[in-house]
Amino acid sequence: MAAEQGGLAGLVEPSSPLVPILSAAGRRFLRPLHVQVVGRPGVGRDTMARALRERLALTVIGPGEDARAAADADLWLLLLAGPPRRADHELLRALPADRVVVVLGKADTHPDWDSAVEVASRASTALGLPVYAVSQLLACADLDAAEFAALAQFAAEQVEMPSMAGRFLVGAPGSDERLLRQGLLRRLDAFGIDTALRLLAEGSEAATDAAALNRALHAVSGVPQLTAAFADHVGRVRFWREVEIRAELERAAAAGHDRESAERLLAGGVG
Template identity: 30%
Template sequence: MCGVVRLPVRVKVAGRPGCGRRTVTRVLRGAGVVIAGPSELADLDIYVLAEAPKPEDRRALAQPPRPVVAVLNKADLAGFGGEGPLAAAAARCRRLRDLTGVPFYPLAGLAAVAAVDDTVVDDELVGALRVLTTDPADVGSTDRFTATAHRLSQATRQRLLTQLDLFGIAHGVLALREGADRAGLVAALRRASAVDGLLAGIDAAAAPVRYQRLTTANAAESDQQVDARMAAAIEVVRAAGMTVDDGVTTAAHLRRAITWQRYSRGPVSPLHRCCGADIVRGSLRLWERAGGVAEPLE
């Protein structure tokens, strides 16, 4: 298969100053997302906000040069009522998605960095959090956490704030109280940060990029090429919220071909029409390989 298909999807991180672009970039890089360099073309934009969209944010999201995913960073500051700040941030993201048409995902940036960067959660940090499990500090505010007398040095508490903030400290202490080891602590911070939801959203937004790259690279002649194009097309339609039958029987392959042939003939976008055609082609090829036999029309 042509080498261009194997190239990773590259993203560009954008947003107004102060929104946490560097933190989000560090999170994405640590999670294996490829960040486009200054002179490289990006396939996907990651637009970062830390509060309600300003007019310049709305303009950027209204006319993006590429597919875009928006990040509501500092989601741990979204309020502590109800089910907690991440739930409040997720609800805000849904409203922003409805308002802008752009997918929004919450992120607690510092907790996410700690979850994906192996250098953050070291023995010193784990030890400090373990002290807090039996000797709690004043977490009413960042100032009180560092200024109030405590057996942990002020420098150690400042490091905890710098690398985890109060939100990450609270989740880390809770995980250790429940018996977590270092790996369990990192896993707890990962869950609390909502980073996996963001990564899934980026992967879904990148599905059309991968599909279009694949369709440009080959004409879908061999079984392997047909299968690859069908798999990429399925990613695209699933990312759009549709269901594709995973059945492997002869009847399932034929049923899937009929379903997506009807879909591709409907009022759909050119991209989804092509995806439907590739799902039909792949399903029929699988149907033939599974022993399906075309019957003459009467």
């Protein structure tokens, strides 16, 4: 199809007033996939937006971004933080049913990953859509060399992540040790620290350096696996983008801009 090859404007005479209209519509058609993250406040939307940008190189509209940006969305990620509540059902009802990916975020905060998968599976039954369990926080892991060295030393000393996360915060308040531990908790949380210590203790490839450990944490976050969920919707996104092109042509025809060509393109099924 011409729109996919960027050749829409070539379908009319160079002098046609449709040329700039079709060029703009063609550029819009070829824009990258725009994913809007929606969910109740506090569920981790900003972190999810960052995870999708950094791990999947997607164009993402996060919470609080302006309405004009939101008008460009063609896929919606509904973020849950537990069993769906009434507000989640309401959010879902307001979204285009054929282009929503539902995600149970903060999967790392459940007693273990299987429990998170279980919650996601019950949510899936309740909502009638697949629900993927992910930890957007782990997908954003960006430990530096000093944090990596500290974790490696903990692993060597067989330090374990206490079940009460607060107990991880040893060291005098304001001391370097304490600040480092606070930073690790904020950026990886308990499950992330535990996972990092395990990977380091196993001496896996993740034990090489900070970059390798970050990559290993990204891999277990569940975010890379969302690629397939997004890919499943690409056909619907293309369909709606084609609808947009037809609407542009109909507007142009109604306004009398080379109506004959516009109608010919519409009849020929362009877009």
